[in-house]
Amino acid sequence: MISEVLSRETCAACRFCCAFRRQSLWELPVFSDEAVAKLSRPNGYGAAGFAFRNGRPVLDDAYATDDPEEEAPCPFLDPARGCTLGEDEKPFDCRIWxxxxxxxxxxxxxxxxxxxxxxxxxxxxxxxxxxxxxxxxxxxxxxxxxxxxxxxxxxxxxxxxxxxxxxxxx
Ligand code: SF4
Known part of the structure; x- marks a missing residue:
């Protein structure tokens, strides 16, 4: 929605807002019911299905250490390409960030x-x-x-x- 101000390329190179510390999990974007239904099942994003809790991706098993500063990436973040989701699935939060x-x-x-x-x-x-x-x-x-x-x-x-x-x- 604001791509004329902030390009996809800039976001893909940064990815700051796509990784979360444990104490920041409330900042995870909320997915629409339709997106949750689609992404919870086998889907076109190369997965058998993603886990969600209250509309947010579950990151419980994504941390490798007990360090509270460790950040776990959103499961839809590709390290090279940035967000892999299409506009239909991308949460509103992420579209306006x-x-x-x-x-x-x-x-x-x-x-x-x-x-x-x-x-x-x-x-x-x-x-x-x-x-x-x-x-x-x-x-x-x-x-x-x-x-x-x-x-x-x-x-x-x-x-x-x-x-x-x-x-x-x-
Ligand atoms: S859905 Fe996409 S833009 Fe939003 S946090 Fe996840 S990887 Fe980032």
Whole structure:
């Protein structure tokens, strides 16, 4: 969704957001029900089927040590090519990264996660324009229907779009 700002090639070379420490497993992307159903069975990604828990890939057996700083890659990350998933299976979280939907005092907002090494904490003008020219509203609409992608607000994040969309409680 933001490939005109952040290219696939840049993401494939970095892969920072595709590996997870044990304490960061809550950051794993949430897959759609359709993608989970497809990827849990023998599929075109060269596997007999992947394990999911609450829509997220299971990484329990992916760690080689007890080091809390060890990072395990998402099972769909190819070390050479980056993410192997097509757009139909790729989680919404991954399609909008490094944009995140945050719960800011009970209202949803689209913010830039400063952890992205390619973009950093300051949003480029092109990204701001993309979000304010429609993408932000589409993201907020999706998040209102899929509250599982909403993350807590963190100080220092730049908000690019804030709507009057209350956080759903159910
Ligand atoms: S689904 Fe793809 S983009 Fe998302 S974390 Fe896994 S490898 Fe990375």
């Amino acid at each position: 490094p944009l995140r939907v945050v719960d800011r005092d009970g209202t949803l907002a689209v913010a830039l996660d400063p952890a992205c090494k390619a973009i950093g904490a300051e949003p480029p003008e092109k990204l701001v324009a993309l979000v304010r020219n429609g993408l932000g509203k589409r993201i907020l609409e999706y998040a209102a229907a899929h509250p599982e992608i909403v993350v807590p607000w963190r100080d220092g994040w730049n908000v690019l779009e804030s709507g009057q969309v209350p956080v759903r409680s159910d």
